[in-house]
Amino acid sequence: MPNIDRRDFIKLVGAGSVGVGAGFMLRETIKHPTEQLIPHVIAPEDFSTGIATWYNTVCSMCAAGCGISVRTREGRAKKIEGNPSHPVSQGRLCALGQAGLQVLYNPDRLTGPLMQTGQRGSGSFAQVTWQEGLDKVADRLELLTAENQGNRIGLLSQGVRGHLAQLFELFADQLGSERLLHYDFDHPHTLYAANHRFFGEARLPYYDLKNTRYLLSFGADYLGNWISPVHHSLGFGHSRQGRSDVRGRFVQIEPRMSMSGAAADEWISAKPGTEGILALGLAHRIVSEGHYSGVDRDDWTTALSGYTTDQVAEQTGVGADTIRRIADTFVHTEPSLAIGGGSAANHSNGVDTLVAVNALNYLVANIGKPGGLVFNPEPAGPASQDRQASYRTMLELAEDAKQGNIEILILNGTNPVFSLPSAGFEEALAEIPLIVSLSSFMDETTALADIILPSHTYLESWGDDFPEPGVGFSIGSVSQPVVSPLYNTRATGDIVLQLAKQAGLSDAIPWSSMKDFIKDGWRLIYDRGGLDTQKESFESFWRSILKAGVWGEKTHRDPAFTLDKRVINSIAVPPPEFSGSSDAYPFILHPYVSTTLHDGHAANLPWMQELPDPMTSVVYGSWVEINPATAGQMNLKEGDLVDIESPHGQIRAPVYVYPAIMPGVIAMPIGQGHVTYGRYANRGVNPIEILSPRVDQRTGALASSATRVKIKATGRRIELVKTGGNSRELGREIVQTTGGKASQGHSAKLNSIPITVVPT
Amino acid sequence: MSILDRIADGWRKYRKPGYYDEFDYHWGMTVDLDRCTGCEACVTACQSENNLPIVGEKAFAEGREVKWIRIERYWEGEFPDVKLRFIPMLCQHCDSAPCETVCPVSATYHNQDGLNTQVYNRCIGTRSCAVYCPYEVRYFNFYDHHWDSPLDQQLNPDVTVREKGVMEKCTFCIQRIRQAKDVAKDDGRRRVRDGEVQPACVQTCPTQALVFGDRKDPESQVSKLMNNPRTYRVLDELNTDSSVVYLKKVEDDHA
DSSP states (O other): OOOOOHHHHHHHHHHOSSOOSHHHHHHHHHSOOOOOSSOOSSOOTTOBTTBOEEEEEEOOSSTTOOEEEEEEETTEEEEEEEOTTOTTTTTOOOHHHHTTHHHHTOTTBOOSOEEEOSSTTSOOEEEOOHHHHHHHHHHHHHHHHHTTOGGGEEEEEOOOOHHHHHHHHHHHHHHTOOEEEEOOTTOOHHHHHHHHHHHSSOSOOEEOGGGOSEEEEESOOTTTTSSOHHHHHHHHHHHHHSOSSOOOEEEEEOSBOOHHHHHSSEEEOOOTTOHHHHHHHHHHHHHHTTOOOOTTHHHHHHHTTTOOHHHHHHHHOOOHHHHHHHHHHHHHSSSEEEEEOGGGGSSTTHHHHHHHHHHHHHHTTOBTSTTSEEOOOOOSSOOOOOOBOOHHHHHHHHHHHHTTOOSEEEEESOOHHHHSTTSOHHHHHHTOSEEEEOOSBOOTTGGGOSEEOOBOOGGGSOEEEOOSSOSSSEEEEEEOOSSOOSSSOBOHHHHHHHHHHHTTOTTTOOOSSHHHHHHHHHHHHHHHOOTTGGGSOHHHHHHHHHHHSOEEEOOOOOOOOOOOHHHHHTOOOOOOOOBSOTTTOOEEEEEEEBTTTBTTTTTTOHHHHTSOOTTTOBOSSOOEEEOHHHHHHTTOOTTEEEEEEETTEEEEEEEEEOTTBOTTEEEEEESOOOSSSOTTTOOSOOGGGGOOOOBOTTTOOBOTTOEEEEEEEEEEEOOOOBOOSOSBOTTOOOSOEESSSOOSSOOOOGGGSOOOOOOO | OOHHHHHHHHHHHHHSTTGGGGSSOOEEEEEETTTOOOOOHHHHHHHHHTTOOOOOHHHHHTTOOOOSEEEEEEEEEETTEEEEEEEEEEOOOOTTOHHHHHOTTOOEEEOTTSOEEEOTTTOOOOOHHHHHOTTOOOEEOOSOOOOOTTGGGGSOTTSOOOOTTOEEOOOSOHHHHHHHHHHHHHTTOSSOOTTSOOOHHHHHOTTOOEEEEETTOTTSHHHHHHTSTTEEOTTGGGOOOOSEEEEOEEOOOOO
C-alpha cells in the first residue's frame, strides 16, 4: 500500500470527480512522476519540436570516409543517410553505415571512466572520476617524459586520419615516443607496398569503376568491404546500366565467390594464391600477341617469358582458353581496369600478386585515363606518416613488451587481442605495467586495461577526414557532433589534449579542445587558398564546410609516370606458401572479412547481427563453407558441427554447403567470436585464432589466407539460423534474366501448367 | 438493386484495372536486377526508418523475423559454372492485391495513391493476408518486441511501433510521402516533384538499383524505366498487377 496519510487521502478523493475509490487512489499514487512533454522552454538553436534537423558529418564505420547526413529529432539521432554533396558517398550508404546509430545508442557502451580493481581479465572494474583517471595516466606520462624515457610509452590506435592522426603524432613526439602505431586487421598493407614498388608511391590511386568497360578483379571484394564499397557500388551501377551505349562487364577471380563475385558476369576460381601468376599469364598473352607496343616491350617479353599460357594454366588451374579469352577481351575493350586485393593479397606472395595486377593496367595504358587508374593528388589535410602496423610490426611490439621495454600502453579503438593471430599478444600485455584504453566499448583488449577513459562515439565528436583514396581530386570533410553526449565520456582528441596538458606539454600542444585544434588546422587550408576561399572570412568558410559537410579542391594530378626498368625485370610471382602439410591438413582456409560484421567491430550492433549474410543468409553465428562435392564425400550436411584444426589451434563451427567454393578450400567469415564485447556480440567463433603467423615476405603483413586446416565431424549438429525458403528457383522464374542461356530446368509457372478455363 | 448487389458492384469497380488512374498519384518502384549486388543496405535503411524490431536469435530461428524488404538469393548451376542471383523482395503494392480482399476487418486496403496500406489499429491478427500474399512479404508480430535502452532513442517518431498480434509490411515509407505532399502544399505546388520523395531503401541504394516515383507522371524516372524492354513482374501470372516492376538481370554468355 502506498504511503499516504489521511489528509492526502481526502485530497485525492476530493480531486477525483469520477473515480472515487481504491482503484482511483491506487492509480493516482503509483503513476509515473510528471515528465515534461516539451523538453525546452527556450529551445537551443536548430531545435524545433516535430521538425527534423539534419547534420552533415563523416561515417567512421570503415576506412572509406563516406560523407553522411544524420537526421535528428528533438535532440536524438534517428537516421543516417549519405551526404548527397559528398563525392565518396553521393547520398548513398551501406548497411554498416546505416547501423552507426546503434554504436551511439548501444546498450553496452561504457558510460564513464573505469579502473580495474581485480586481476586483469577478471572483469571487475570500479567507476572513477575523470580527474582520477586522467591524473593517474598523466602522472606516469610526465614522469617518463621527464626521465627521457618517453619511448617506453606506446600508443596504439585504430586507423585514424586528418587532425586526430596529427594530434597523436604531436602527442607522441612531445612525449618522446616513437611507438605510435595504427592497427586494423583489414588494412591493405600489400596494396600500399605494391603501389610503392610499381608506381613509386605508397598511396592508393582512384579506381574509376564508373567509366570502365571491363573490370578484372583479383580477389578484391570491391562491393563488399574492399576500400570504399559505397563508392565502388555507385561506379558499378553506373558502369552496368548508367550509360546508353555500353554495359560494363565484370570478371572476378577468387577461390570462394564473394558478393562481388556474384555480381560479376564471370566468376573464375584460380587456385588460392596463384592470382598473381594468372595476372602475369594474361600479361604474357597481351605482350606476346603484339598488343603492347611501348618502348619497353622487349623488357616485358623477357620478364614474362616464364608465364606462357600453358604454364600458367597448369599452375593456376584456369583453362588456357579462358586465359586467352580474358587477355584478349581485356586488351581490346577500352577502357579496361584490373584491381587486386582481399584474399589474393593475403598470401605469402601478396605484394608480387598486386604488382602483377598493376602491370596489367600499365600494359593497357589506362593510367590517368577515365575508366582506368587515376593518381590522387596530395591530400589537403595534414601530412602524417603512415603508421599502420603490419603483423610483423605488431609482433615486434609484443616482443618489446615482453622484454619490459614498454611502461605504459595507450589503446584507442583497436582490438589486437581479438584480431591478431597466435602473437602471444595477451601474454605481452601482461608485461606492461599500465594499460590505458580509450575505447567506447569493452572489447577484448580493453577488458585487459587498467584504466578505461571511454571516448565519445563518432556521432558525438568533432573530427575531420581526408578520404584515402580520394576520388581523383582532393577532398576533406569535417565531422561534427550530431547529438549531445549520452554519457560521461569524452572525445578522443579532448582526452589526448587533456593528457598533454596535465603531462606538462601545453607549450607545444596548447589547444583546449579538439574543435579548436581542428579549426586551427582548417585555417591553414583556408590560408593556402584554392577555390574562392579568400573572398569570404574564415568563419564563413568554416560554417559553409559544416553545412555542406565537405570541401574539395579540383586539382588533378599529372598522370605522367615512367616505369622503372628494374621493376619490369624483377617482375615475378613466386608460388604461394602455406602453413601445414597438405597430407595432414588437406584444406586451405579462406577467412574473409564479414560483409555484415566487418572485422568484428560491428558484431555488437543488433541490426548487423540480424542482417542475413548476403551470400548465405545466415544470421547470429559462425559457419564454415564447404564445396558440395567435398561435403558429399565427407558425408557432411548443413548444420553438422565440425572441428576445424590448423597447426595453430582448433575451433568448432557448423557446416554450410556453399555451391561456389573450390574443392580443397573452406571459407569462414571473420567477425564473430567475441567474449567481452556485449550482449549482441558474444557468440560464434573467431577464425583468426587458428591462423598461422605466416606473412607476406615483402611487407610483413599477415598472410591470412595461407593456413591449411583439416576438418573432423563431431557427430553433433545444430540448426543454422537463416532466412527460410529454397535456395534454388525450381522453375519459379523469380529472378529473370535476359541475353544469356535460358534458365535451366523446366518452367513451373502457373500459365505453363495446362488448366481448363470454364467459360463464363 | 439489393444491398448485396451494390457491394458486389462496388467491389467490381474497385478491382477493375485502371480504377486508380483517376487519382492524383500512382506510386511505383522499379528494381534493376542488373545493378543490384545484394548488399542489403536497403534492408538496414528500412529497419532504421520504420522501427522494425530486433527479434533475436530464437524468434529468427522460428522464421519470425520482420524485414519489410529482404534480399532473396537463388543459386543457379553447379561448381564451377555457378551463379548466385539476388532479388530484393518487398510488398509489391499490387493494384489487385490478394491480401486486401481477404481481410475480414479491412485493415489492409488500397489508398488513393495506389498504396497497399495496413491500418494497425484495425488489425485483429487473423494472418489471412499473409496466407494470401504470394510474395510472402507480410510480417506478423508474434511477440511484443522491445529495444534495450537506449536503443529506443533511435526510434523514428514519424512511425508507429507495432505491438504483438498486428500484421505489418512495407508502406513505401508513407510517412515520407505525406511529408513531401505537405511540403509541396506549403510551397504552393499542386504536385510532388519527381525524386522529391524516396523510401529509405531507394534513398540509400548504393548502386541505384531501386527507383521510386509516380507512375502517372510520364516524365518521372520510374515511368521511363517501366518502358524498358527488360521489365517484368514477379509472379505476373497471378495477375496481381503489382506496382513494383523488376528489370531483368543481363547475363550475356562469354563474349
